[in-house]
Amino acid sequence: MKNRKGLVIALTVAFAFGISACSSSDSTESASASCEKADLATIESGMLTIATGEPAYYPWVIDDAPESGEGFEAAVAYAVATQLGFSKDEVKWVRTTFDGAVTPGEKNFDFNLQQFSITEERKAAVDFSSPYYTAPQAIVSFKGSKIDGKSSIADLKDAKLGAAVGTTSLDAIESQLGLKPSVFNDNAAGVSALKNKQIDGLVVDLPTAFYLSGVEIENGIIVGQLPSTGSGDQFGLLLTKGSALTSCVTGAVDAITADGSLASITDTWLATNTGSPVLKP
Amino acid sequence: MTVVSNSTPWSPSPRERVFPTVIRGLVVNIQLTLIGGIAIGIIALALALLRTTKSPALTPFRFIATAYVDIFRGAPLILIILLVGFGVPALRIQGLTSNVIVLGTIAVVLTYSAYVAEVIRSGILSVHQSQRAAARSLGLTSNQAMRYVILPQAIRRVIPPLLNDFVSLLKDTGLVSILGVTDAVRAAQINASRTFNYTPYVVAAILFLLITIPLTRYIDRHIRLRSEKQNSDGLA
Numbered sequence: 001m002k003n004r005k006g007l008v009i010a011l012t013v014a015f016a017f018g019i020s021a022c023s024s025s026d027s028t029e030s031a032s033a034s035c036e037k038a039d040l041a042t043i044e045s046g047m048l049t050i051a052t053g054e055p056a057y058y059p060w061v062i063d064d065a066p067e068s069g070e071g072f073e074a075a076v077a078y079a080v081a082t083q084l085g086f087s088k089d090e091v092k093w094v095r096t097t098f099d100g101a102v103t104p105g106e107k108n109f110d111f112n113l114q115q116f117s118i119t120e121e122r123k124a125a126v127d128f129s130s131p132y133y134t135a136p137q138a139i140v141s142f143k144g145s146k147i148d149g150k151s152s153i154a155d156l157k158d159a160k161l162g163a164a165v166g167t168t169s170l171d172a173i174e175s176q177l178g179l180k181p182s183v184f185n186d187n188a189a190g191v192s193a194l195k196n197k198q199i200d201g202l203v204v205d206l207p208t209a210f211y212l213s214g215v216e217i218e219n220g221i222i223v224g225q226l227p228s229t230g231s232g233d234q235f236g237l238l239l240t241k242g243s244a245l246t247s248c249v250t251g252a253v254d255a256i257t258a259d260g261s262l263a264s265i266t267d268t269w270l271a272t273n274t275g276s277p278v279l280k281p
Numbered sequence: 282m283t284v285v286s287n288s289t290p291w292s293p294s295p296r297e298r299v300f301p302t303v304i305r306g307l308v309v310n311i312q313l314t315l316i317g318g319i320a321i322g323i324i325a326l327a328l329a330l331l332r333t334t335k336s337p338a339l340t341p342f343r344f345i346a347t348a349y350v351d352i353f354r355g356a357p358l359i360l361i362i363l364l365v366g367f368g369v370p371a372l373r374i375q376g377l378t379s380n381v382i383v384l385g386t387i388a389v390v391l392t393y394s395a396y397v398a399e400v401i402r403s404g405i406l407s408v409h410q411s412q413r414a415a416a417r418s419l420g421l422t423s424n425q426a427m428r429y430v431i432l433p434q435a436i437r438r439v440i441p442p443l444l445n446d447f448v449s450l451l452k453d454t455g456l457v458s459i460l461g462v463t464d465a466v467r468a469a470q471i472n473a474s475r476t477f478n479y480t481p482y483v484v485a486a487i488l489f490l491l492i493t494i495p496l497t498r499y500i501d502r503h504i505r506l507r508s509e510k511q512n513s514d515g516l517a
Contacts, residue, residue, distance in 0.1 A: 099470075104477055125477040162461055166474035182381075182461035183471055189367075193461050196370035198379050 035248035037085035042110050042245070048086040050077045051109035054095035055188070058211045059269050060115065066093050072207070072269035073113045076132050079261055080111075080237065083252035098186065099166040101238055102126055111237040111249055115205055117168040118236040127246040128236030129253045132262060133270075136233050136278075137172045137226040138209035140194065141201040143219040150223055152280040153177055162190045162199040168233075169203040176226050191216055205233075207270050224279040299472045299481045306468035307488050313386050313454040313464075318447060320390045325397035330427070332398070333405045346398075353395035359456055362388040366460040385457030393450055400442045404435035437507070444500050448493050465489070 043049045052073060055064045062070035069078045069088070081091050094109050101112045104125040111129070118128045139161065141147050147159045153176070162182040163169040173181040182199050184190040190202045194217060201223060204212065213220030237253065239246050256262040331339065331346040353361065365388035370379040378384065408431045416426035436443075458467035465488060469481035 099474055102474070102477075121476055165467070165470055170471070171475070183458075183463055183467055184461050185459055189459060189461070192367040192371075193381070196367060196379050198370065198381050199461065 035084065035251055040084065040245060040248060043108065044092065047090050047092050048081050048084065049092045049094055049108070049110045050081070051094045051096045051101065051107075051112035051114075052077075053098060053114040053186075056095075056114065057187070057208060058215065059207055072133070072265060073115075075265045075269060076256075076262065077113060079256045079265060080129075080249060080252045083255050084248060098164065102166060104241060107240045110243075110245055111239050113235070113237050115208065115235050116238045117205075118234050119168060126241050127239040127243050129239070129246065129250040130257075131234035131236050132253050132257075133235040133266065134233050135205040135207060135235060136228050137169055137176075137203055138206045139201040139203055139223040139226070139279075140209045140212045140217065141221055141223050142194070142197075142217055143221055145197070145221075146200045147223050148221060150279075153226075156223075156279075159200045161201045161203055162193055163203045164190055169205070172226055172229075173203055176229065187212075205235075227278055299469075299484060302463075302468040302472065303465050303481060303485050303488065306463055306465035307485075309382075309462060309464045310451060310454045310489075311492075313382070313389065313457060314447075314451045317386050317390050317393065317454070318450060320386075321393045321397050321450070324390065324394040325401055328394060328398035329401035329405060332402050350395045350398055353392050354399065356392070358389070358392045358453060359459065361392050362456055362459060364388070365391070366457075381460040382457070382462055385460050385462060389450070389454060389457065393446065393453075397443065397446050400439050400446065401435065404439035405431060407438055408434045440500065440504060444497065448497065451493065452489065 050066070052061060052066050056066060056071070056073070057064075058071065060071050060073040062068065062074070066074040066077065069075055078088060078091065081088075096107075096109065096112060096114075098114055098116075101107070101109075101114070102116065102122050102125060113132075115135070116122070116128070117135075118131060122128070139147070139156075147156055150156055150159075156177055156179070159177075159179065160182060161173050161177065161179055162184055163173055164186050165183050170181055170183060173179050181203075182190075182193065184193065187202070187204060187208065190199070190204075191212060193199045194202045202212070203226075206222075206225060209222050213222050237249055239249060253262075256265075328346045328350060331342050332350070334343060362385055366381055366384045369377065369384065412430055412434065413426050416430040417423070421429065455464050455466040458464045463471070465485045469485040472481040473479050
């Protein structure tokens, strides 16, 4: 039987080495200087392919129909497209998962927006435009839950909180609250668990928290916002690592920020999102 | 092609950070497999016995058992997990647990009982009718013939496919993670999605193989020794 054991070990080792041998080499592409529409290297020439989540939620996208331009992110997407010189007809929407989009590799979109917080770790895997929104994290729950009425982080030490995998919300539960989270594939599964009272609260960004507590969850409440950590709260448009479009898309976001159109889009779609208490340490 | 700079996606990551979380996740997989496995064995045996009975009095039960196997063998496991894990608690039935580990295990047991019942049934049907006739002629009752003559031969014949199902069960317990349970696969995914270093997936894969490969080899050996013994008995 000695040979058999040897074979098992050899196979396991071979498997591990075979895979580690596939390490990728470094490469970065410099962005092209011109941001004229004709010079933009989009996935489909003459078209701008924009991605979001499936389903996309209010207030980011209204009725899961980004083509309408209704909803904060849909409006931002079209504002950026207009800035880059694309008409409404020249925008094509595709859907991706959150987790799949922040992963390194080739993408099937020119840029993706579904509340991607800009973090250092993610910047190693994908490109981000300059931020188009700054959102704190918040805890959604329901009336009468174990964490209803809690006002400090210390009061939450026995809470069972959930978040979607690969999100900064998940990191916040571990690093800011020091709790062991329940981890879901996406927010939709987390909402199911919260509705079933299988978790006490779900951590999401504040605008999503307003939607979930107001519309999706019966007797929903926002327990509070987590204190800001700065960088992790800013949303950016996500592009392929080293994309030739990054500088142009950043330029477009900066332009709509500068001319005030981003502020008016924010007021239109996220105006009610104020006045939730920040949790005390 | 555009690839990531700075981070090397397959390089070994700090073991002290990833390893314990994946191991803790694997403990969940193993617990679900063992507890689920026992429940599956009992339910599947009952279903198989019911489906192989011939008594007209048991016809309604035979019908129910057949319908059960058809439904749970035919429906995707992931659907059953979502239905039981999220759908059943949504009914707000008093006194019913909403614990996702318990509900997830129930969902896996429901599906795998159907698979395993069919394996055991095929084993029972593979035992020649003369065995039963001989047992009855020796004065054994119908139940005794099943218990002491048919089942021991039937189960022995289906050990390899049963082992197949056991290994699948161990792997499929990972699907319960969609309910928010952190198993080995999910623990690896959390680590990988945080750093974009995919070594945790390899770690999880190797841990699963460390269980499944020795298990398969052991059972193979067991079966071979047993059949050699049986053959030599016959020659003696």
